[in-house]
Amino acid sequence: DRNKLTRIDNGLFDSILQGSSPFFRANIDLSNNRISAMGNKVFASQRINKVFLSGNRLTSAGLVGGSFVTSNVNHIEMNNNRLTYLSDNMFNGSHLYYLSVKSNKINRLPANEIFLASYSGSTFLYLDDNNISLTSSTFQQMRNLNTLSLAGNGITSMRGLSPLNLVNLDISRNKLSSWEGITFNTSLLTTLNVSRNAFTLFNLSASPSPTPALQY
Secondary structure, three states: OOOOOOEEOOOHHHHHHOOOOOOOOEEEEOOOOOOOEEOOOOOOOOOEEEEEOOOOOOEOHHHOOOOOOOOOOOEEEOOOOEOOEOOOOOOOOOOOOEEEOOOOOOOEOOOOOHHHHOOOOOEEEEOOOOOOOOOOOOOOOOOOEEEEEOOOOOOOOOOOOOOOOOOEEEOOOOOOOEOOOOOOOOOOOOEEEOOOOOOOEOOHHHOOOOOOOOOO
16 A cells, blocks of 8 residues: 555565465555556456555556456455446356446446356445446346445436446546436335435435335
């Protein structure tokens, strides 16, 4: 944290963690450096659980090689970087269930969405303050998506949003004016943040399965 690292190469953490107990699990905090690129499978060590890379200079091109492929990493934070997209192979074979990439410039998610779809437990995805737009297929494979935050993306319509089992949804600070077009099951929602939008009519009862425990 707060050094002047610019790149992380292959094998670094394998050599550092070599010889540690097979039950040992490491959290790697590389926040607030100057990292712009990382080697292929740099976090492939089976002894790394969490990786913190916020406040660096990471670009999507610098991560294309698949830095988290086949790893045991289950929690990644890459907030406040320079990412414009998440590549299709970035997380293949990983055990990821928590991903936070707030305050980047992301406008495209992986086409296969396997990075969270393959995890059997609840998953958490934070995409605040990017350039995400919703399509009919956005998040549709993420059957276990528990928490989704899309605050500050300039979203104008929720039509097509299709996670099935959301418990927490944050769509604050967007440009929404209507709840029309919501197609996912809202019966499990316990928190919904719709503040700082442009709603003229907000009728949750028009959604397929309104929830009595809603807070907004």
